[in-house]
Each structure stands twice: as structure tokens, then as C-alpha cells.
Amino acid sequence: MPELPEVETVRLGLEPFMTGKTVRKITTHREGLRVPFPEGLARLQGRKIDKLTRRAKYLLVHLGSDILIIHLGMSGRITAMANLKNHKRAKHDHFILDLEGDGGIVFNDPRRFGLVLMVAEKDMAHHEAFKSLGPEPLSKEFTGKILHARLKGKKVPIKIALLDQRVVAGIGNIYDCEALFGAGIAPQRLAGDLSAKECDVLVKCIKDVLAKAIKAGGSSLKDYRKADGELGYFQYGFKVYDREGEICPRCAAEIKKAPLIQRITQGGRSTFFCVRCQK
Template sequence: MPELPEVETVRRGLIPVMEGKQIIRADVRRPDLRWPFPENMAARLTGKVVERLRRRSKYILADLDSGETLLIHLGMSGRMLISTGTHPEIQKHDHVVFHMQDDARVVFNDVRRFGAMDMAMSATIADHKLLASIGPEPLGNSFDESYLVERLKGKHTPVKNALLDQRIVAGLGNIYVCEVLLRAGISPTKKAGQLSAAMVRSLVPIIRDVLGEAIESGGSSLKDYRQADGELGYFQHSFRAYGREGKPCLTTDCKGEIQRIVQAGRSTFYCAQCQR
């Protein structure tokens, strides 16, 4: 599933053709994806101007001049595909089509249909059932050392599971948590509450660095993920932990190798030599 950097990359790719632009027509080509589309979604989108495109965790939010917000979740294989001028033919899995002003077109393509769209009033979108319990953004000011120390204090779950908890921090996924913990030299199996305050504080700048690098690199392109313009992201070439089972650890002066274990049904990649 696309993680925060991938979703942020898609958002940035959509801004030139959607933000400040009118949706001339919206075509909704099936009744549902993961869940049913909101009632009269096509009519509620058609003719509206996208005043702002923003991101909350792994969701893209399009604030409309009607006072409503369109919530988009890419799911496992969702893609937002842009074309201008000459448009390719609509394909079987092109489920929602946004015909934008300036002869641009944005298509939501989702082979597995695990993605989702919903609409709600912009003034109350933060209370939407998918967003209400999400913690602070890891790149925002409210996510700082003091906050994370307090939230991890006394927790008996492994630190990796704690960082994946969207109630603690928004948008962190399996790939980037593995990368963060390797850089921090912290074992993913260590209980969150057993980390010293200094160790917890060290995680905050590392989280920001890893996510920032991934965003600048265009996101990772595992499986079905693509950027909005259809080009592959390439942060996966910089992975030090994820997917490198049996390969030498790239940490300076470390002689270990990357191992794979399973935690809460997800693959964890780490180096037992330098992650304690």
C-alpha cells in the first residue's frame, strides 16, 4: 500500500492540473470501490473548483468551493493518472474520471478496487470516521520529541508496532518504519516503553529525514504504485533495510546482515548486529 511519501508525491503531481481548477465534468463509472461511492458524487463534483489539495496521513483531500471535501484513498493499487491534450482511451479499471479545465484529465485507476472515495463538509472533515483518530503528521510541528516520549512511555508493544499505530503518528508504514529503526540503531522487537527518552527523541529527526528523502526521490514504486504522471518513483533504490534479507548491512562499520522476521503479520527487515 502506498505510504506517506507516495501519497504526498501524488498530491504534488496533481496540484498543477487540479488545485485552483474547475472540474468541468466528473464521471463515476461504477457504484463502488472498497465501499460505495457517496450519493450523487458525480453531480456534487461537476462544476466545482478545487480550492486546495492537501494530505492527511495517507489520504488526499480536495477542498471544493462548494464547502465539501473529496477524500481519496489509493488503497493497494490505486493510481491517479494525468493526461493533457490528447487523452488515452478509458480502460476497464478507470473508475472515476475528472475532466478538468485547460483540457486536462485525471483518472482514478484501481485494478483491485481497494481504494476509496468519500465526500463530507470541509468544516467537519477532520471528524470523518477515517480521519478522526489519526495522530499528528510526522512532518508537522505538533510531532516533536516531547510528544513521542509521552506517547511511547509505558507501552508494552514492540517499537515497530507502536510507530505503525496511526493513532500515535500519521502515515508511517511498514517500509519506512524499517528504514527509520535501522538508522536509529533500535531493534524493532524492543518494547516501546523500554526505550530511553534519549532514544525516543532521536527517532523524531530520523523519521523526518527518511520521509523527506523519500518524498524528494518521488516515493517508492513497489508493486502497483506510480506517480501521478505515470513515472515510477525510485526511493526503493535507497532502501537500507526493506527487502534486503540476507544482504550485508550498509551501516558504517557493521559486519552484520539484514534479517527478516514477521511482526503482526508484516515483514520486518533489520540488522541484529547494529540494532539493539
């Protein structure tokens, strides 16, 4: 599933391609994805794309007073096509945006967990999908102090608490594991027990792993534009994620017989961590 850095990479890739262009036509090839496509999409035709932003894992296409919202779900891909006329519709191409000139974007989603929504800009903050979202992890608003306050009294493991979008928006399983490793915090610790200082370190690590992944994504952008828009994890070197049974890289630098990365299940998802250096 694409996580925040992948969505941000898609946004960065689409931004120069879409910004300032007029939407010529919107075509849908089925009723909808996870939910039906919004009614009244046609009114966006003829409007200019002012900007492309992101909130959590949602891409926001700003068109005058309305925002077209796209979520990639589990398997969604957006491809920027320089020439849509030559594009032969592929299986699972469900949503196509023709832009001025010959190009456009194609949203392909085999598993159909993706979303396309439309909301008036003024109603955005109250929209069901956005009203309870926590702060953006890369924003100035997300600080150790804020995290500490949000975790107060929580009797769930910190690993689970960070996946709660009301605590902080857009953290998925991978970057959750990586940030906890970076901060040296055991994933089983109760969220409410973290000290203010630990929250400071954790916030720094969350920002750090996300920023590095976005940077790694940026270097793959060239391919992303010219090729098929495949979303990947950009060869980003995960330290613990999906590395069960491998030697902990941090402990290996400190002691001879370093422990192996372990995997446990929390809330139905895999957690990868080191028993020695995560406390």
C-alpha cells in the same frame, strides 16, 4: 502499497495540474471501490479546486465547502491526462474527473482497496477516517516528546506501535523499518520502554527517511506527469528494507565481519533489521 512519500509525490504532481481549475464533470464506472462512491458527488461539478492537500495517506481535494478525499489503497493510481477526449477508458478506470479545458484525472484501481469519500470541510476533524489519526510525521507537532508520551505504557514492539495510525499518521512498513534502523533501535523493543532521548532520535529518523523519499520522488515527477502515473519507490535506496541476507551497511563501515540483515515477522509483516547496531 503506496506509502506517505508516494502519496505526497502524487499530490505534488497533481497540484499544478488541478489547483484553480473548475470541475466540469465527475464520472464513476462502478458502484464504488472499498466502499460505495459518495452520494451527491454531482454537486461538486462546477466548483473550483481551491487546493490539494494531504493528511496521512489521504489526498484531499478542497472544493469550496466540501473536500473530496482519495485514498490509493493497495494498487490505486491517479493519472493526470492533458486531453481526456482522446482517452480510451482502460480496464479499472473507475473514477474520472473532467476539468476545465481538455484535461482531467483518472483514478485506476485494479484491486479496489482505494477509497473516494466526500466530507464537508467543517466535519473533517470528526470524520471516522480522521478523528483518531495521530500527528503528521513531517509536521512540527510531531516531536520526540509527543512520541514518548504516546508510547508510554505500550507493551507492544516499537515496530508495531509505529504502524498504529493513532500514534503517528501515515507510517507504513517500509519507512518503519528504515527509521528504526536509522535510530539504531531494535524492532522488538517494547514501545513503552523507549527513553525520551531514543524517541527524539527516532522522530528525527522518521522525518529524515520520509523527507528523503519525497525528495527522491520529486525527481521522478517529470516522468510521472508525462507517462502513465506509475507509482514506484523511486529508486530510493533502502538500507534494510527487503535486504535480507545482505551485509549491514552501517556495521560494514565499522567492522570487518559485519552481520547480515535479518528478516522476522511482526504482526504478520516482515521486519528487516541488524542485530548488531539496532539495540
